[in-house]
Amino acid sequence: xxxxxxxxxxxxxxxxxxxxxxxxxxxxxxxxxxxxxxxxxxxxxxxxxxxxxxxxxxxxxxxxxxxxxxxxxxxxxxxxxxxxxxxxxxxxxxxxxxxxxxxxxxxxxxxxxxxxxxxxxxxxxxxxxxxxxxxxxxxxxxxxxxxxxxxxxxxxxxxxxxxxxxxxxxxxxxxxxxxxxxxxxxxxxxxxxxxxxxxxxxxxxx
Amino acid sequence: xxxxxxxxxxxxxxxxxxxxxxxxxxxxxxxxxxxxxxxxxxxxxxxxxxxxxxxxxxxxxxxxxxxxxxxxxxxxxxxxxxxxxxxxxxxxxxxxxxxxxxxxxxxxxxxxxxxxxxxxxxxxxxxxxxxxxxxxxxxxxxxxxxxxxxxxxxxxxxxxxxxxxxxxxxxxxxxxxxxxxxxxxxxxxxxxxxxxxxxxxxxxxx
Numbered sequence: 001x002x003x004x005x006x007x008x009x010x011x012x013x014x015x016x017x018x019x020x021x022x023x024x025x026x027x028x029x030x031x032x033x034x035x036x037x038x039x040x041x042x043x044x045x046x047x048x049x050x051x052x053x054x055x056x057x058x059x060x061x062x063x064x065x066x067x068x069x070x071x072x073x074x075x076x077x078x079x080x081x082x083x084x085x086x087x088x089x090x091x092x093x094x095x096x097x098x099x100x101x102x103x104x105x106x107x108x109x110x111x112x113x114x115x116x117x118x119x120x121x122x123x124x125x126x127x128x129x130x131x132x133x134x135x136x137x138x139x140x141x142x143x144x145x146x147x148x149x150x151x152x153x154x155x156x157x158x159x160x161x162x163x164x165x166x167x168x169x170x171x172x173x174x175x176x177x178x179x180x181x182x183x184x185x186x187x188x189x190x191x192x193x194x195x196x197x198x199x200x201x202x203x204x205x206x
Numbered sequence: 207x208x209x210x211x212x213x214x215x216x217x218x219x220x221x222x223x224x225x226x227x228x229x230x231x232x233x234x235x236x237x238x239x240x241x242x243x244x245x246x247x248x249x250x251x252x253x254x255x256x257x258x259x260x261x262x263x264x265x266x267x268x269x270x271x272x273x274x275x276x277x278x279x280x281x282x283x284x285x286x287x288x289x290x291x292x293x294x295x296x297x298x299x300x301x302x303x304x305x306x307x308x309x310x311x312x313x314x315x316x317x318x319x320x321x322x323x324x325x326x327x328x329x330x331x332x333x334x335x336x337x338x339x340x341x342x343x344x345x346x347x348x349x350x351x352x353x354x355x356x357x358x359x360x361x362x363x364x365x366x367x368x369x370x371x372x373x374x375x376x377x378x379x380x381x382x383x384x385x386x387x388x389x390x391x392x393x394x395x396x397x398x399x400x401x402x403x404x405x406x407x408x409x410x411x412x
Contacts, residue, residue: 048351059294064308066272067300074293087280088265094273094300102270102308110323117316118336123329130324145254 002026003056005046007033008204011105012053013169015068016203017162020196022076030205066097069159081159093153096146096160104142104167107134108174132175139171143181150190165191208232209262211252213239214410217311218259219375221274222409223368226402228282236411272303275365287365299359302352302366310348310373313340314380338381345377349387356396371397 004019006012006028019026031037031052038050047054047063055062055071062068070093073082083089109116111131114124142164148154152161168188171178178185191197210225212218212234225232237243237258244256253260253269261268261277268274276299279288289295315322317337320330348370354360358367374394377384384391397403 048347057294060298062294062297062301064301064304066304067297070276070300071293071297074296087277088263088268090280091268091273091277092266094276095268095270098270098272098304098307101304102312106308106312107323117313117323117340118329118332120328120332122326123324123332126324126326126329134323141254 002058004028005031005043005052005054005056007031007038007052009033009170010052011065011101011163011166013200013204014065014159014163014166015053015055015072016200017165017197018069018072018081018159020199021081021157021159021162021194022072022079024072024076028203064101065163066094066101069097069163070094073159080157083153083156083158089153093158093160096152097163099142099146100160100163100167104135104138107131107138108167108170110134111174135171135174135176136180139168139176139181139184143183147183147187149183150187152187161187161191162197165197208264210234211237211249211258211260211262213237213244213258215239215376216258217271217307217369217372219406219410220271220365220369220372221259221261221278222406223371223403224275224278224287224365226405227287227363227365227368227400228278228285230278230282234409270307271369272300272307275303275369276300279365286363289359289362289364295359299364299366302358303369305348305352306366306369306373310341310344313337313344314373314376316340317380341377341380341382342386345374345382345387345390349389353389353393355389356393358393367393367397368403371403 002024004015004026006016007030016028031043037043044050046061049063053065053068055068062071073084077084082093110127114127151157152164165188168178168184178188208230210221210232212222213236222234237249243249250256252267255269259271259274261274268277279290283290288299316333320333357363358370371394374384374390384394
């Protein structure tokens with residue numbers, strides 16, 4: 001059985017949704033970030049990065065959402081998590097997930113994790129002020145250039161949808177009204193109707 | 207024939223090396239970042255992100271280094287760019303590439319691209335000061351937890367090696383002596399002996 005380490009409000013939700021979509025045999029443990037559980041030696045022994053997600057498999061611990069989503073798509077070929085038989089379409093999904101990871105998530109992280117890249121409180125404030133601007137620019141690019149509809153990749157659902165659902169869920173807290181992106185707002189709403197998404201959301205600790 | 211858009215000193219070198227390793231039929235155009243060629247309408251029509259790499263294929267333009275490297279490994283199965291027949295080993299390569307993209311490259315980008323995440327000159331200075339610290343932390347993690355040797359993934363060369371070679375080449379400019387990471391320094395040196403790497407480096411405009 002696999003084990004997912006997750007935390008409320010993090011990108012680990014994307015992996016959680018994929019596990020549910022795949023019908024995988026797994027358990028999930030939510031780390032309490034407010035007490036810095038992710039920095040405890042017991043967790044650092046699992047994932048030296050001190051972040052989530054970490055997916056414990058029988059061959060080792062996997063991290064990095066784009067890599068995990070691609071792995072789950074390959075491990076559960078019948079789950080339809082990726083266009084596995086078309087290497088270009090698969091590259092498109094990986095490209096989208098990489099953009100969410102390295103651009104969209106990174107921009108969002110500047111709100112509360114500015115200490116990763118700077119030291120001064122004035123810099124942290126400056127970064128926080130810019131979040132609505134960067135989030136708006138990133139989601140405008142997604143809506144305009146990347147999202148095909150009705151799902152991210154077009155007609156077929158993929159693991160990229162759970163990832164987009166996860167990061168678009170951060171918009172409100174980042175001071176951006178998701179309604180200014182009609183396609184993404186509609187996607188977010190439809191995602192909640194999927195049993196796998198509802199199940200993953202229901203498991204979040206209150 | 208594919209076409210790679212690249213620029214000196216960027217992560218596009220990793221794709222260029224992979225194209226050479228694959229024996230692909232391609233051409234390369236180097237954009238002059240000093241004249242902001244990447245922000246010209248003619249290039250934005252190719253890649254709306256205004257960055258490199260962009261790989262023009264007969265099915266469309268691909269961006270995001272981890273996605274491109276995985277695509278080339280699949281498109282040139284005999285080139286040995288990835289452990290294609292072992293989904294867990296393949297996930298390990300994708301995990302490594304995702305870390306380079308979303309953590310190592312992002313940290314490096316705070317030296318000259320602070321305007322992506324902040325507005326004040328004092329913030330940019332603060333970010334620049336922190337580069338040696340973050341670069342050291344990231345490459346320490348690679349040397350200690352990720353790099354297997356003699357290649358990134360162990361006995362077999364993969365596209366991750368060209369990517370590590372590319373980003374470890376930024377250390378000197380980021381104020382960090384690569385010699386403090388013996389395995390990565392040795393890797394960087396051995397990479398230069400590979401014909402594909404020497405070829406890609408020889409094509410860089412002076």
